[in-house]
Amino acid sequence: MRNSFFLSILTGILITCSISQATMIGPASDYNVFVFHDMNVWTSHSQGRVAAGGNISMSGGYSVGLLASPADYSMVSGRNVYFGPGTVFNGGVFAGGNIQLKNYCVRGDVTANGRINKNGGTITGKISQNAADVSPIGFASAYSYLSSTSLSLAAMAPTGITYVSP
Secondary structure, eight states, rough: OOOHHHHHHHHHHHSSSSSHGGGGGGGGGOSSSEEEEEEEEEEEEEEEEEEEEOOOOSSSSEEOOOSSSSEEEEEEEEEEEEEEEEEEOEEEEEEEOOOEEEEEEEESSSEESOOOESSSEEEOOEEESOOOOSHHHHHHHHHHHHHHHHHHTTTTTTOOOOOOOO
């Protein structure tokens, strides 16, 4: 949990850097949220893409991918996805396991290497269950790369001072 929180903070900071510096975070550079383990959120949004190496659970009116490219998956899970109510505006949903959708709108493909359960919503793209597809993200290699990058950055000497006004 602590690693996921730290990586989320690191990702948020680095995304605000220039494009050349964003390549430092490698596989996470295309995502607004990139979590190593489970992601459980309620009633909010991510204007970009989200990914989690574990389960993704989004409820209470969560939305994803408003500013994402419709050509890619906007939600990628290494395990299972539990989504709804909510909207995936651009791009689809990929799960290494099962997908459960309730009161949803997905404007893209929905692909699961397990089963897809749908209740009260719409999907504008293809639906593929038991797909045996390779995940768009290699979470094990991403974890290794990002952990190593984090340790390297932590070992660097500070080069400035930041002041925060109360």
